Amino acid sequence: xxxxxxxxxxxxxxxxxRIDTGASYxxxxxxxxxxxxxxxxxxxxxxxxxxxxxxxxLEEWSEIPEEYCGITGFHLDYVVDALFEVGLTREDIRxxxxxxxxxxxxxxxxxxxxxxxxxxxxxxxxxxxxxxxxAKALAETVPGEFHLPxxxxxxxxxxxxxxxxxY
Numbered sequence: 001x002x003x004x005x006x007x008x009x010x011x012x013x014x015x016x017x018r019i020d021t022g023a024s025y026x027x028x029x030x031x032x033x034x035x036x037x038x039x040x041x042x043x044x045x046x047x048x049x050x051x052x053x054x055x056x057x058l059e060e061w062s063e064i065p066e067e068y069c070g071i072t073g074f075h076l077d078y079v080v081d082a083l084f085e086v087g088l089t090r091e092d093i094r095x096x097x098x099x100x101x102x103x104x105x106x107x108x109x110x111x112x113x114x115x116x117x118x119x120x121x122x123x124x125x126x127x128x129x130x131x132x133x134x135a136k137a138l139a140e141t142v143p144g145e146f147h148l149p150x151x152x153x154x155x156x157x158x159x160x161x162x163x164x165x166x167y
Contacts, residue, residue, distance in 0.1 A: 001103050003087035004138040009131050011041045011086060016127035019120060027118035030054040034123050035083070035097050042082045053079050099126040107133055 002008055015038045019025055024047065026032040031040065031047030031054075039050050083093060095101035099115040099122055106113065107129050115122035 001101065002089060002092050002134065004134040004141065005087050006138065008087045009135045009138065011038065012127045012131035012134070015041045016124045016131065019127070020124045025120045025123065033097065034099065034117065034126070035093060037123070038096065038127075039079050039083060042086055043079055045079065050079055096126075099123065101130070104130045104133060 018041070019037055023037070024032050025037070027034070029047065029051055030036050031045075031050035036047060036050050039045070040047060043050070045053075088096075092101070095104070098117045099105075100117075104126060105115070108115070108125065109129075115126055117123075
């Protein structure tokens, strides 16, 4: 899983908020899918610019980790470099597009253990759950420097449809 850091936690939260508040979400579009939305947060490029930069080289985001070469830059450009620079791993990118990381899924509320990769609410839930897990890991490594919400506040703010996890 990604290296816990304040920047990544903030970017995951920002991405969840953007998707949750109605940003265009389209799983089959490189700039509007799960990875595309996180790439927007990281690079500040538009969905269209991300799509243009990646669509010519890839069929889907999960190909990036297979064809990445940090030396040659093969099938990799600024957008993907930015994902790695904030602490994401190749596995994170694979799992993000499919919302499938078992380390994130086991922390979903209400006993859920599966999310659909092309569902807006599921993407929001995944981003928020991942951010919470990274924030908890960060709080353990930097006590007193990184504050988490009270667990009762998180529990009280869960909604079965939207699961608005507080952070």
